[in-house]
Amino acid sequence: MSEPADKPKASPAPAPGRPAPKHPGLVTVTVDGQEVAVPPGTNMITAAKTVGADIPYYCWHHRLSIAANCRMCLVEASTSPKLVPACQTALQEGMAIRTDTARVAESRRAVMEFLLLNHPVDCAICDQAGECKLEDYYQRLDARPSRLEGDKVLRDKRRVLGPLVVLDQERCVLCTRCVRFMEEVAKEPQLGVFARGSDEYIDVFPGHELSSNYSGNVVDLCPVGALLNRDFRFRARTWFLSTVASVCTGCSRGCSTYVDFLGQDTYRYRPRENDAINQSWMCDPGRLSYQPLNLERVSTPSVGRGEDRREVPTAEALARATVQLKAMAGTAELAVLVSPGCSNEDLLAGLTFAKDALGVRTLYVGGRPDGPADNLLMRADKNPNRKGLTWIAAALGLGLRPFGELVLAIEVGQVKALYALGAEVPVPAAQAAAALSKVEFAVLQAANVSALTAQAQVLLPAAAHVEDEGTFTQADGITQRFRRAYPPRGAAQSHWKWAVDIMREFGFPVTLGSARDVFRELAPKVPELAGFDWDKEAPPLKSTRGISPLPSAADGRPPGYREFGTPRVRGI
Amino acid sequence: MAQPTEIEIPPAAPEGEGELEAHLHTKRMLINMGPSHPAMHGTVRTRIELEGETIVRMDPEIGFLHRGFQKSCENVTWNQCLPYTDRLNYASPLMNNFGFLNAVEKLAGITIPERAQYIRLIGSELHRIHDHLTCVGAIGLELGGFAPFLYAIEGRELIMDRVTELTGARLTTSFGRVGGLNRDLPEGWVERVLKSLDKCHELIGEIETLLTANRIFVDRMKGVGVITADDALDFGFTGPCLRASGVPYDVRKAKPYWVYDRIEFDVPIGVNGDNFDRYLMRLEELRQSEAIVRQALRQISPGPVIVDDWRIALPPKPEVYGTIEGVIAHFKLVMEGVPVPAGEVYDSTEAANGELGWYLVSDGSGRPYKVHVRAPGFAIMSGLPRMVEGRMLADLIPTFDTINMIGGEVEQ
Numbered sequence: 001m002s003e004p005a006d007k008p009k010a011s012p013a014p015a016p017g018r019p020a021p022k023h024p025g026l027v028t029v030t031v032d033g034q035e036v037a038v039p040p041g042t043n044m045i046t047a048a049k050t051v052g053a054d055i056p057y058y059c060w061h062h063r064l065s066i067a068a069n070c071r072m073c074l075v076e077a078s079t080s081p082k083l084v085p086a087c088q089t090a091l092q093e094g095m096a097i098r099t100d101t102a103r104v105a106e107s108r109r110a111v112m113e114f115l116l117l118n119h120p121v122d123c124a125i126c127d128q129a130g131e132c133k134l135e136d137y138y139q140r141l142d143a144r145p146s147r148l149e150g151d152k153v154l155r156d157k158r159r160v161l162g163p164l165v166v167l168d169q170e171r172c173v174l175c176t177r178c179v180r181f182m183e184e185v186a187k188e189p190q191l192g193v194f195a196r197g198s199d200e201y202i203d204v205f206p207g208h209e210l211s212s213n214y215s216g217n218v219v220d221l222c223p224v225g226a227l228l229n230r231d232f233r234f235r236a237r238t239w240f241l242s243t244v245a246s247v248c249t250g251c252s253r254g255c256s257t258y259v260d261f262l263g264q265d266t267y268r269y270r271p272r273e274n275d276a277i278n279q280s281w282m283c284d285p286g287r288l289s290y291q292p293l294n295l296e297r298v299s300t301p302s303v304g305r306g307e308d309r310r311e312v313p314t315a316e317a318l319a320r321a322t323v324q325l326k327a328m329a330g331t332a333e334l335a336v337l338v339s340p341g342c343s344n345e346d347l348l349a350g351l352t353f354a355k356d357a358l359g360v361r362t363l364y365v366g367g368r369p370d371g372p373a374d375n376l377l378m379r380a381d382k383n384p385n386r387k388g389l390t391w392i393a394a395a396l397g398l399g400l401r402p403f404g405e406l407v408l409a410i411e412v413g414q415v416k417a418l419y420a421l422g423a424e425v426p427v428p429a430a431q432a433a434a435a436l437s438k439v440e441f442a443v444l445q446a447a448n449v450s451a452l453t454a455q456a457q458v459l460l461p462a463a464a465h466v467e468d469e470g471t472f473t474q475a476d477g478i479t480q481r482f483r484r485a486y487p488p489r490g491a492a493q494s495h496w497k498w499a500v501d502i503m504r505e506f507g508f509p510v511t512l513g514s515a516r517d518v519f520r521e522l523a524p525k526v527p528e529l530a531g532f533d534w535d536k537e538a539p540p541l542k543s544t545r546g547i548s549p550l551p552s553a554a555d556g557r558p559p560g561y562r563e564f565g566t567p568r569v570r571g572i
Numbered sequence: 573m574a575q576p577t578e579i580e581i582p583p584a585a586p587e588g589e590g591e592l593e594a595h596l597h598t599k600r601m602l603i604n605m606g607p608s609h610p611a612m613h614g615t616v617r618t619r620i621e622l623e624g625e626t627i628v629r630m631d632p633e634i635g636f637l638h639r640g641f642q643k644s645c646e647n648v649t650w651n652q653c654l655p656y657t658d659r660l661n662y663a664s665p666l667m668n669n670f671g672f673l674n675a676v677e678k679l680a681g682i683t684i685p686e687r688a689q690y691i692r693l694i695g696s697e698l699h700r701i702h703d704h705l706t707c708v709g710a711i712g713l714e715l716g717g718f719a720p721f722l723y724a725i726e727g728r729e730l731i732m733d734r735v736t737e738l739t740g741a742r743l744t745t746s747f748g749r750v751g752g753l754n755r756d757l758p759e760g761w762v763e764r765v766l767k768s769l770d771k772c773h774e775l776i777g778e779i780e781t782l783l784t785a786n787r788i789f790v791d792r793m794k795g796v797g798v799i800t801a802d803d804a805l806d807f808g809f810t811g812p813c814l815r816a817s818g819v820p821y822d823v824r825k826a827k828p829y830w831v832y833d834r835i836e837f838d839v840p841i842g843v844n845g846d847n848f849d850r851y852l853m854r855l856e857e858l859r860q861s862e863a864i865v866r867q868a869l870r871q872i873s874p875g876p877v878i879v880d881d882w883r884i885a886l887p888p889k890p891e892v893y894g895t896i897e898g899v900i901a902h903f904k905l906v907m908e909g910v911p912v913p914a915g916e917v918y919d920s921t922e923a924a925n926g927e928l929g930w931y932l933v934s935d936g937s938g939r940p941y942k943v944h945v946r947a948p949g950f951a952i953m954s955g956l957p958r959m960v961e962g963r964m965l966a967d968l969i970p971t972f973d974t975i976n977m978i979g980g981e982v983e984q
Contacts, residue, residue, distance in 0.1 A: 146895035
């Protein structure tokens with residue numbers, strides 16, 4: 001093979017033995033003429049990215065073993081006469097790498113042509129369209145017409161692998177990321193590569209199904225549209241969705257997520273890279289925990305129980321709650337129920353209200369009951385903010401008592417009125433509702449309709465976490481910010497806002513106007529939260545510019561959205 | 573003056589207050605002309621301070637046709653900007669289309685095929701004829717001659733028909749794409765254009781006969797709305813209005829684009845910088861444009877009309893429907909747009925009213941980061957007060973006509 005003309009002249013001669021490192025403790029290489037010094041063991045793709053050389057790849061993933069089977073990342077290296085796969089080749093001191101030569105470009109083009117040879121003409125009906133690496137790399141690296149003569153190889157187009165995942169074998173590029181993930185990360189090897197050569201295909205092992213709790217991750221890993229989420233399939237075109245960084249509320253692990261939404265509907269959660277908590281993954285129950293954001297929401301305030309229930313304006317509901325709560329404030333007959341599913345801001349404002357206005361000394365803790373746990377991500381405690389609740393209650397000098405004691409207290413007639421921050425309870429809803437029906441007066445702030453909400457005299461619609469900003473503190477004590485995706489549905493307000501509004505009705509001069517205000521004003525009292533910089537810890541706004549019709553995520557609204565008054569643009 | 577001291581004489585009334593020697597007070601009158609005035613084309617309002625019938629001060633107010641053109645462009649792909657450019661100078665939309673595309677192509681480093689260059693040149697010159705006919709006809713109309721207007725409109729309609737055959741629209745042409753054109757000349761179009769040009773030639777002759785030596789017309793045009801070459805340059809005049817003042821600047825000659833360097837044509841230069849000269853400039857340019865189109869139609873040879881690169885031009889439809897390669901390229905181009913490398917560019921073409929300049933900034937994505945258009949009419953409009961202050965109110969009408977202010981491009 002002849003030496004390519006554009007090979008760097010200054011490629012270092014292979015010295016006998018190992019050359020001394022130029023930068024002690026680091027490996028120094030040259031990428032496209034630029035010197036890069038990286039720690040030993042760094043992958044070539046990562047090293048190249050630091051100087052802006054974007055090496056394309058399908059099969060490589062920084063958290064999986066290296067397969068080097070897609071051949072997309074081939075580059076020129078001074079250590080080899082042939083092109084080498086960047087994902088697999090170890091960096092050596094003094095190595096010169098070129099990613100921009102004609103030879104590399106031609107290799108990439110050829111690989112793309114092979115990958116598309118049997119790919120079906122599916123973009124129009126494919127969920128991956130818009131976030132597909134085949135599309136991105138074809139346009140960037142190939143952009144030539146097809147030279148295929150004859151027919152494409154046909155395979156199973158809708159192979160249902162498990163409850164959450166369906167496989168289109170025609171679209172698969174056999175990168176084996178999914179196989180490696182199930183084996184190495186989920187440790188449940190349910191997927192395999194079958195047959196050989198051009199007959200190869202991905203499938204579950206015979207008699208099994210992809211039943212792992214982590215099966216949704218293979219959909220994210222799949223660089224093309226082969227593995228699809230059955231929950232999301234055919235529901236939205238990705239380029240219409242806007243994205244904000246958020247936190248999963250499925251359990252106390254608090255995985256970092258992206259929320260993909262359109263209008264006031266959330267379409268899916270995707271894991272967001274976070275080394276400290278969830279790496280690149282999230283579990284299937286967490287992935288599906290977006291559903292209550294859209295379904296059976298309490299959208300308007302209402303008063304009255306049973307037959308007397310009627311929807312009322314916010315002001316009327318507030319006045320009704322205030323009159324009754326004020327009458328009971330300071331007495332032992334008034335109890336406060338808080339949910340560890342509320343954000344720190346909700347709890348800071350709500351607990352301050354409970355202590356200062358309602359005069360309670362102890363709180364009853366609701367929240368979802370415990371569930372299954374595993375060694376990867378899922379935790380038994382299904383509430384995202386129990387740690388935060390513990391911290392804030394301790395800082396305010398409030399005691400915490402389990403929910404069971406509240407039920408007992410109601411039954412013996414010790415508690416006659418209730419103010420509840422969140423309507424999740426650790427017992428079956430019917431059982432809790434039966435207890436609540438014995439309370440004379442209950443103010444309930446709830447996001448979702450349940451048997452419990454039917455027993456409230458004053459029901460206030462609460463915003464879901466994606467509808468406001470805030471923070472959660474997960475089980476290990478890591479506090480994370482989440483961003484607002486869209487304004488609350490209907491007349492819903494955040495828990496903190498309801499608490500502040502009622503407090504104002506009580507006559508307290510409260511001026512807190514946003515979750516940020518609440519945190520900055522009240523968090524300094526909580527030693528564990530005092531050091532948390534609410535502004536600095538905000539995850540960056542992910543730009544949705546490019547493929548969505550109008551940039552919409554800046555204020556969380558879809559294009560043309562005018563229903564909810566002034567846009568919330570930073571600086572206004 | 574000695575006065576007898578014994579007689580009491582009332583003190584004289586202060587000057588001007590006595591009943592007999594009272595001055596006739598003339599008060600300056602402030603009037604609005606426009607925005608809805610038949611002579612203020614394109615909804616422009618001017619506040620005029622009058623001393624009798626003389627304009628003392630004039631303050632044009634633009635913005636009634638503001639459409640947020642530049643900002644709108646930032647939200648769409650480069651090709652999707654085209655319909656917005658139609659609405660700039662709506663008397664010659666093809667020139668806006670092609671001018672914009674030219675700037676984008678310069679930024680992206682694309683050279684378009686020769687045939688596309690010829691078609692762009694032909695389309696532009698046809699619309700120059702269209703634009704000038706509108707302007708000349710309107711001057712005649714507003715100075716009381718209805719016949720020249722009808723002749724001009726007849727010629728304009730012929731051009732409009734040819735443009736409709738070419739682009740599918742009378743006004744909202746949205747013709748051309750980054751990298752060339754979206755379609756070739758229709759069958760038999762060249763012959764029809766030649767026939768239309770013959771007719772236009774005749775009509776232009778008629779208009780000239782009716783106007784150029786017409787006493788009423790000349791009296792209201794000559795020496796009216798004068799602007800010197802220095803002033804015109806200071807105000808940023810370009811096009812016929814600048815050349816009427818004697819400055820020989822034409823972008824087609826100064827930095828020939830497309831295939832203008834292969835075409836023989838003259839650029840008329842005026843002397844006085846008055847309305848009459850500006851009228852003559854347009855009349856002569858009508859003839860020159862006709863000659864340009866005829867030459868171009870002789871020179872044009874068959875070939876592709878858009879670059880053969882799926883990163884820029886949409887793939888042919890059979891490829892889109894039948895192959896994954898085609899459908900990906902189509903999807904990417906439609907949804908994300910032509911990826912124009914990050915950078916900035918200024919590029920200009922000679923539009924009917926002067927230098928139509930584009931300052932574009934790309935951040936490397938498929939949508940403009942910034943689009944600024946230097947509309948020739950904007951600079952000329954700013955010079956209007958200088959041209960009419962001190963003149964009679966009636967002189968505003970022909971002056972406003974000859975500068976050919978187009979609301980769409982001035983107010984963007």
